[in-house]
Amino acid sequence: xxxxxxxxxxLIGARGFGRVHLENLERLRAAGxxxxxxxxxPQEPPAEVAELWHRDLDSLLASRADAPPEVVIIATPIxxxxxxxxxxxxxxxHVYLEKPPVPSLxxxxxxxxxxxxxxRAVQIGFQARxxxxxxxxxxxxxxxxxxxIGTVRVYxxxxxxRAYYRRSRWAGRRRLDxxxxxxxxxxxxxxxxxxxxxxxAGIDRLADIASVTTELRRAHDIEADDTTFLRIDPVTDPARxxxxxxxxxxxxxxxxxxPWVEITGEKGTARLHYTEDLTxxxxxxxxxxxxxxxxxDLVENLLAHVRDPAVELLCPAAATAPFSAVLEAIQSAPDxxxxxxxxxxxxxxxxAARPVxxxxxxxxxxxxxxxxxxxxxxVAWACEDAITTWHPSAPAPQEPSTxxxxxxxxxxxxxxxxxxxxxxxxxxxxxxx
Numbered sequence: 001x002x003x004x005x006x007x008x009x010x011l012i013g014a015r016g017f018g019r020v021h022l023e024n025l026e027r028l029r030a031a032g033x034x035x036x037x038x039x040x041x042p043q044e045p046p047a048e049v050a051e052l053w054h055r056d057l058d059s060l061l062a063s064r065a066d067a068p069p070e071v072v073i074i075a076t077p078i079x080x081x082x083x084x085x086x087x088x089x090x091x092x093x094h095v096y097l098e099k100p101p102v103p104s105l106x107x108x109x110x111x112x113x114x115x116x117x118x119x120r121a122v123q124i125g126f127q128a129r130x131x132x133x134x135x136x137x138x139x140x141x142x143x144x145x146x147x148x149i150g151t152v153r154v155y156x157x158x159x160x161x162r163a164y165y166r167r168s169r170w171a172g173r174r175r176l177d178x179x180x181x182x183x184x185x186x187x188x189x190x191x192x193x194x195x196x197x198x199x200x201a202g203i204d205r206l207a208d209i210a211s212v213t214t215e216l217r218r219a220h221d222i223e224a225d226d227t228t229f230l231r232i233d234p235v236t237d238p239a240r241x242x243x244x245x246x247x248x249x250x251x252x253x254x255x256x257x258x259p260w261v262e263i264t265g266e267k268g269t270a271r272l273h274y275t276e277d278l279t280x281x282x283x284x285x286x287x288x289x290x291x292x293x294x295x296x297d298l299v300e301n302l303l304a305h306v307r308d309p310a311v312e313l314l315c316p317a318a319a320t321a322p323f324s325a326v327l328e329a330i331q332s333a334p335d336x337x338x339x340x341x342x343x344x345x346x347x348x349x350x351x352a353a354r355p356v357x358x359x360x361x362x363x364x365x366x367x368x369x370x371x372x373x374x375x376x377x378x379v380a381w382a383c384e385d386a387i388t389t390w391h392p393s394a395p396a397p398q399e400p401s402t403x404x405x406x407x408x409x410x411x412x413x414x415x416x417x418x419x420x421x422x423x424x425x426x427x428x429x430x431x432x433x
Contacts, residue, residue: 007303008067010038010060010093012084013075014045016168017098021073022049024299033303037069057084061091069093070306073299077170078188079181082107089118096302098125099191101320103182105206105328108321115317122317123302128192128274129199129315130301132293136279137200137263137272141243147265149243153368154197154230154261156190157253157361163351164251165222172222180331184216184224187327190249193259194230195323196274197245200261203234206321206392208242210235212329213389215373215382216336219252219344219355225336226251227357229373232326246371248364252344252357262368329390336386343381357381 006029011021018041028034038060039045039052054060061068072088073096074081082102085095095115101124102108115122128134141149165172170181186194203209210233216225230247243263262271268283277293296314304311344355357363363379375382 003307004032005307006032006035007306008037008064008070009034009073009303010040010057010064010069010071010088011036011073011075012040012057012088014039014041014049015043016075018075019046021075021299022046024297025073028300028303033300034071037064037067057087057091071096071302074098077168077181078103078183079170079176079179082111085111085122086114089114089120089122092118092120094120094302094306095122096125096299097122097317099195099320100182100187100323100327101317102324103180103327104331105321105324108317108324112317112321121302121305121313123298123305123313124315124317124320125298126192126195126315126320126323127298128196130296130298131272131274131277132295133272133274133277133279133291134196134199134261136291136293137261137270138202140270141200141263142202144265145267146263146270147267148241149263149265151243151368151371152197152201152245152261152263154193154245154247154249154259155364155368156185156193156247156249156259157255157257157364158185158189158251158259159253159256159354159356160189160220160226160251161348161352161354162220165220166351172220172224172226174223174331174335182327182331184228184330184336185226185249185251186228186230186247186330189251190259191323192274193249193261194245194247194326195320196272197247197261198232198322198326199319200263200272201232201234201245202240202242203232203245203322204319206325208234209322209325209392211389211391212326213373213387214329214333215375215386215388216330216333217339217374217382217386218336219339219357223335225330227339227360228330228336229367230326230330231371231373232322244371246368248367248374250357250360250364252355253360254356325392329388332390333388334386337383339381 025036039049072093075098173181213231215229217227220226227250232245234242258273260273270281272279279291281289301314343358373387375384
């Protein structure tokens with residue numbers, strides 16, 4: 001192989017966000033970077049790739065024994081990620097795995113071990129990590145250019161209707177068929193912001209986390225959280241002080257606005273609108289500077305790494321362990337309590353109906369300002385009993401997180417966990433992550 005030889009790619013999951021991957025792979029094919037050699041899906045894929053269709057990965061691998069895939073892209077339900085990734089790695093392929101990578105912290109360790117044993121790379125699809133603005137804010141924190149940064153603030157106010165949580169069996173669920181699926185506002189639609197906040201704060205390893213405080217609520221008739229406070233506090237390290245990460249997130253806003261990550265010091269403020277790759281910096285003297293940042297496609301970055309290992313991955317699995325710790329904290333907390341109907345107004349009818357929590361945007365902003373959970377900030381619909389603090393040393397729940405084999409996973413894994421970082425719906429009515 002030469003650096004100019006297209007990388008052989010297989011895609012698992014052709015619907016939902018898998019359709020976005022198909023479009024991107026066509027772009028990469030036209031650029032001479034990728035060759036799509038197989039599509040795996042329990043149901044027939046789009047007509048344009050019907051000749052490449054296989055019902056399972058075993059069938060595809062058997063048909064391509066002479067020239068197997070070098071990269072396998074996995075865009076399937078959360079609970080199928082680990083077994084499919086293990087199978088692809090064992091077959092000698094590098095893996096692109098949609099976010100969240102796995103439904104538990106223990107599974108994350110298994111994933112890293114499988115990649116190390118296979119000597120292959122695993123890239124995780126936190127798309128915001130491809131934007132250069134994340135590195136700009138990370139450097140501002142590390143350099144002290146804006147002064148000491150006490151917290152990295154993550155704001156996400158999105159709106160989702162009933163159809164969003166009815167698009168698949170696992171949507172809005174914490175568990176399904178006796179094992180974890182780990183859906184929720186912080187672990188799926190607004191996970192990009194949570195991960196970006198951790199990167200900007202310099203919380204790069206599990207060992208960097210001292211505790212994660214959560215307050216999980218829901219206005220939708222679902223099992224998972226749709227309105228969430230998170231505070232990730234780092235371990236004390238005088239040699240490398242890190243700020244805390246505070247997140248206030250919802251899918252119950254009256255209108256959807258661009259999410260952002262912000263840092264503030266005595267010398268100024270910098271806010272990154274990561275879906276727009278736009279940074280707005282305000283210095284202490286009032287000077288405002290705006291910068292647009294380039295974005296690198298994470299699949300393209302993985303293909304470049306496969307052809308030239310000197311090209312560093314932007315979002316390797318090991319770098320997402322802190323996010324999996326946050327997911328573990330959320331999943332270890334009690335099921336989210338419903339927000340009383342007196343604090344919620346529903347708009348629309350049927351599947352198009354969507355809840356709006358009264359004063360939600362101000363509640364999110366206030367929590368970010370104080371760094372305290374909603375209920376400790378005097379929010380009427382909040383509940384202090386919902387506050388839980390998790391530590392990395394806490395014992396894991398006894399419930400199984402993933403099935404032992406892909407065949408035991410949720411049936412018909414045609415929907416995907418990947419969501420666009422800009423919040424646009426995936427082009428399939430079954431899945432709009």
